[in-house]
Each structure stands twice: as structure tokens, then as C-alpha cells.
Amino acid sequence: MNIAIDGPAGAGKSTIARRVAKEKGYIYVDTGAMYRAIGLYFMNEGVDAENAAAVLEALAAIQVEIKYEAGEQQVYLNGKNVSKKIRQEAVGNMASKVATKQAVRDKLLDLQRNLAATQDVVMDGRDIGTFVLPNAELKIYLTASVDTRADRRYKELVEKHMPADLEEIKRDIEARDYQDMHREIAPLTQAEDAYYLDSSALTIDEVVAEIIRRIPQ
Ligand code: C5P
Numbered sequence: 001m002n003i004a005i006d007g008p009a010g011a012g013k014s015t016i017a018r019r020v021a022k023e024k025g026y027i028y029v030d031t032g033a034m035y036r037a038i039g040l041y042f043m044n045e046g047v048d049a050e051n052a053a054a055v056l057e058a059l060a061a062i063q064v065e066i067k068y069e070a071g072e073q074q075v076y077l078n079g080k081n082v083s084k085k086i087r088q089e090a091v092g093n094m095a096s097k098v099a100t101k102q103a104v105r106d107k108l109l110d111l112q113r114n115l116a117a118t119q120d121v122v123m124d125g126r127d128i129g130t131f132v133l134p135n136a137e138l139k140i141y142l143t144a145s146v147d148t149r150a151d152r153r154y155k156e157l158v159e160k161h162m163p164a165d166l167e168e169i170k171r172d173i174e175a176r177d178y179q180d181m182h183r184e185i186a187p188l189t190q191a192e193d194a195y196y197l198d199s200s201a202l203t204i205d206e207v208v209a210e211i212i213r214r215i216p217q
Contacts, residue, residue, distance in 0.1 A: 001026065001120040002135070003215065004128035007142035008177045008188065009092070010149035012199055012207065013124040016142060019208045021122040022071075024215070029066070029115050030073055031125035031132070032095065034108045036086035037064045037077040039094035049097050059107050066115065088162070089172055096176045099126075100183040126180050129191035137216050139194035142207070148200045149173055 003026070005017050014030055021028035038059075042049055047058040065076040074083045085091070098104045112132050116123060125132065129139035144152075150170035157164035180188040190196060195214060199207045 001137055001215070002116050002133050003122040003211070004133050004136040004139045004191075004194070005122065005124040005142055005211075006126055006129050006140070006188065006191070006194070007124075008149070008180065009096075009173050010153040011142045011144050012149075012152065012204065013142050015204060016199075016207050016211065017122045017124040019204065020211050023208065023212060024120070024122075026120040026122050027068070027115070028073060029112065029121050029123040031108070031112055031123060031128065032092075033073065033075045033083070033086060034064050034066070034111065035095040035099045035104070036091050037075045037082055038062060038104055038107075039096075039098050040082055040086050040091050041077060042098055043091065043094050049094075049101065052103075055098075055101055055103055059103055062107075064108065064111065066111065087160075089157075089169070093172060093176065096179050100179065100185065102185050105185055126188040127186035129194045130189060131186045134191075138211070138214055139191050140211055140214075141190040141194040141196045143196070143198055144200040145198075146170060146173060146177075 003020065005013050007013050018028045041062050042058060045058065048054050063078050067074045067076060074081050075086065109132065112123065115121060116133055123133060129136055150166060150173055153169050154164050154166045197207065197210060
């Protein structure tokens with residue numbers, strides 16, 4: 001069973017996907033975390049994402065691995081667990097930038113498809129239903145209004161005692177959506193056979209129940 005959940009930044013994909021996976025006994029695969037790991041490397045090493053040769057050189061030096069510890073996905077960048085570090089907003093923005101590059105997307109595709117080929121997964125991202133898993137048994141396009149998404153992200157950061165500025169988060173979300181929806185390669189768009197789910201007025205429980213109800217028997 002492959003379930004694909006795509007949607008814009010802060011739509012609650014990871015919370016929802018994690019819950020659906022847990023209730024069904026599937027594996028949750030967060031593909032954004034993989035792009036974030038590459039974004040983190042580019043940030044740390046000062047790689048210019050617009051310099052094609054520098055991008056290729058950096059990618060050759062990068063190894064992204066996914067492991068599961070106590071059922072939770074952990075992302076390793078060159079042998080180091082970076083799962084916490086990659087959650088910063090700046091890393092998310094860099095991830096969106098590097099994700100426009102074909103070579104970056106190519107590097108992660110096999111990793112994503114292999115995870116889905118060998119087990120039941122709920123995979124979230126931007127191009128899962130449209131490109132990574134075109135034959136997924138269930139595809140969800142999960143979205144919410146920009147205000148709702150900014151508000152949720154703000155509360156999430158405050159809870160984690162991380163720096164948060166609501167207006168800045170809103171601007172970042174809008175810029176990231178624009179970049180993700182307008183890039184040339186695998187842009188964020190609803191797959192033709194995806195179910196559109198706006199979670200603005202729904203609780204997490206309601207969204208999870210709606211998705212589980214739609215899983216083919
Ligand atoms: O979902 P998350 O915010 O962690 O993703 C970070 C960035 O990685 C996104 O803004 C997007 O540019 C990129 N991404 C992507 N394709 C995916 C998952 C994430 O391009 N399947």
C-alpha cells in the first residue's frame with residue numbers, strides 16, 4: 001500500500017501522514033526532510049545553488065540516508081543524524097531552493113521509490129502523487145489557507161522553543177509556495193487522481209479519519 005500526501009508548506013502533511021501511518025501500521029516517509037538535509041549541507045558549506053558545477057560537486061560529496069529509530073524517521077547526512085537541525089526555517093527555505101535543481105531531485109528519487117517498493121508507506125512531499133509514486137493506491141492533496149498554515153507553524157515553533165515571528169513565517173510560506181509551484185521540474189500541483197482536502201476548518205483527527213476512510217480495502 002502506497003499513500004501519497006502532497007501539499008504546500010505547513011499544511012500539516014507530516015503530522016497527518018505520521019498519524020495515518022501509525023494507525024495503519026505503515027511506515028511514514030518524509031521526503032521534505034531529504035531535501036532539507038541537502039539544503040543544510042549547502043548552507044553549511046556555502047555552496048552556490050546557482051552554480052551547476054558546484055551543485056554537482058557538492059552532490060557527489062553528499063550521502064543522505066533514512067533510518068527508523070523507535071518508529072520515527074531519522075535523516076542522516078554523511079553519517080550524522082541531522083533530523084533536528086533540518087527543522088529550522090532557514091533550512092526549509094534553502095531546501096526549496098535546492099529542490100529546483102534536477103540533479104538534486106534525481107539524487108533523491110531512488111531513495112524515495114525504494115522505500116515505497118519494499119513496504120507499506122505514507123509518503124509526503126510535493127511531487128509524490130504526480131511523479132515519485134504515480135501508481136499510489138491513494139493520493140491526497142492536503143492544503144489550508146495561508147493564514148491557517150502560518151498560524152500552525154508559528155505555534156509549532158513556539159512549542160519547540162524555537163525563534164518565531166508570525167509575519168515572517170507568513171512571508172516565508174508564500175515565497176516557498178510560489179517557488180515550489182512555479183519551478184520547472186516536478187512543481188507542486190494536485191495530481192489528477194488526488195483527493196483535494198482543505199484542512200483549514202478541520203481538526204487533525206477529522207483529517208486523519210477522512211484519509212483512512214479513503215484507503216482502498
Ligand atoms: O515539506 P518540507 O517543508 O520539509 O519540504 C522542504 C522543501 O523541500 C519544500 O519547500 C520543497 O521545495 C522541497 N520538496 C520537494 N519535493 C518533495 C518534498 C519537498 O521539492 N517531495
